Amino acid sequence: MSSEKTVVSKILIIGGGLTGSVAASLIKNEAFVEIELWERLEQIGGRYQTYRTPGTPDCSIDIGAQYVTLSLELMRSQAKFYDELLEKQLLVPLGQKIENFRRLSETKTTFVAPGGTDSLVSHFLSKADCQVFLEHEVKEINLKENEQVWEVIASNGKVKEFDVVILTIPIPEVLKLEGNFQNINQDDDIKMAMEQVKYEPRCAIAMLYKEPVKYLEELPMSMKYFDDDDLIYFLSINSKKRERNKETPSIIVQSTTSFAKDNSGKNENELTKMMVDRIRTLMPDLPEPSSTKFFYWSYAELTEPYIDNPGCVVLNDTPCLISGGDSYTESSFNGCITSALVIVEELLKRVKFLRGWRRRSS
Ligand SMILES: Cc1cc2nc3c(=O)[nH]c(=O)nc-3n(C[C@H](O)[C@H](O)[C@H](O)COP(=O)(O)OP(=O)(O)OC[C@H]3O[C@@H](n4cnc5c(N)ncnc54)[C@H](O)[C@@H]3O)c2cc1C
Secondary structure: OOOOOEEEOEEEEEOOOHHHHHHHHHHHHHEOOEEEEEOOOOOOOHHHOEEEOOOOOOOEEEOOOOOEEEEHHHHHHHHHHHHHHHHOOOOEEOOOOEEOOHHHHHEEEEEEOOOOOHHHHHHHHHHHOOEEEOOOOEEEEEEEOOOOEEEEEEOOOOEEEEOEEEEOOOHHHHOOOEOHHHOOOOOHHHHHHHHHOEEEEEEEEEEEOOOOOHHHHHOOOOEEEOOOOOOEEEEEEHHHHOOOOOOOOEEEEEEOHHHHHHOOOOOHHHHHHHHHHHHHHHOOOOOOOOEEEEEEEEEEEEEEOOOOOOOEEEEEOOOEEEEEOHHHOOOOHHHHHHHHHHHHHHHHHHEEEOOOOEOOOO
8 A cells, every 4th residue: 555645536435225325424524525326226225225115105114124233242333323323213222022033142232223224324325415326337447547536337328537436335246347447456365355255145025005904913023033934034014113003014024045046037926926925824814915015135145254354345545446345244234334434444544635634523
């Protein structure tokens, strides 16, 4: 790394999930700098995404992450994030039981997001005060010769130059991107380590109702793991989990990773039918939903993290290019916060900002 810090004014964060949003808010806390965030989908959240039913405003469902657990060892280093979210009631302690929750003994407390898991991402993005561009899927990143800037190209045709690029997408997706960044200054060890990172997929079905469902109200739990089933892994009753009894009920059912892997060739309708049939067998009294919606996560859960969990890696010093996200830590809220903290630490070792002074919010 060169001892001379480069002056930067334009930063691009790729990915509108938890890591990207927290990193954006932390950078904004350090300096007045122009930050753009490009997200592939038409909504932010990534795997902290909440599906909102068109036409039924009081019905929404968290489709990826369901809850946040704070372990004792992270209590000190991440307390400020939890304090902030608890104070604004964006996180609240989980009041209901999770059936078959094996990790309970290791954890201090479990929290849920009453406004939907995407409200956590929205919170950090609003603090970052950055420009968010949806439906901006990055397909190519090139180092412009002699100009010390990155040229980033999206599938929608947008092309723009940035002084710094921060990737917060799973490593297997980074490796699929095009452009000369894949070959510049890259240590072979880093490339090999990136290729070792592995994720497992999961399917999810949202079951949406239009009226209150007595059967769900009377169940003595809000979430449940199905330990002995080869197809259904987990179920969450969203209104109950969030203790929002006036919300129209909705359920998310997530599959085992083996089911998602073994049936990846099947179409949405076939997968929906297989999952709905099985949930009917497991819960025969569950009333028919008004509608269902299918989701497939190709990179749901990290099974082989980047070696030694460094939080991120710097792919290029000048101009700076950093790859972070849960691939470098673990698939959890805490993993994303850790990655965002390390991304900003590494960035600040390499760059200074145009106005030459730092802002610290109170
Ligand atoms: C089914 C499921 C259940 C889970 N349960 C929990 C749980 O209960 N508790 C918990 O803490 N964690 C849970 N997790 C893990 C947690 O959701 C993830 O670890 C976390 O959301 C990862 O955040 P991230 O920002 O690093 O990545 P992501 O959330 O994946 O964000 C990356 C973003 O980048 C976008 N993107 C990808 N490629 C491009 C591109 N080329 N250009 C532009 N944008 C791009 C994606 O659309 C996405 O929005 C779960 C995950 C899944 C899938």
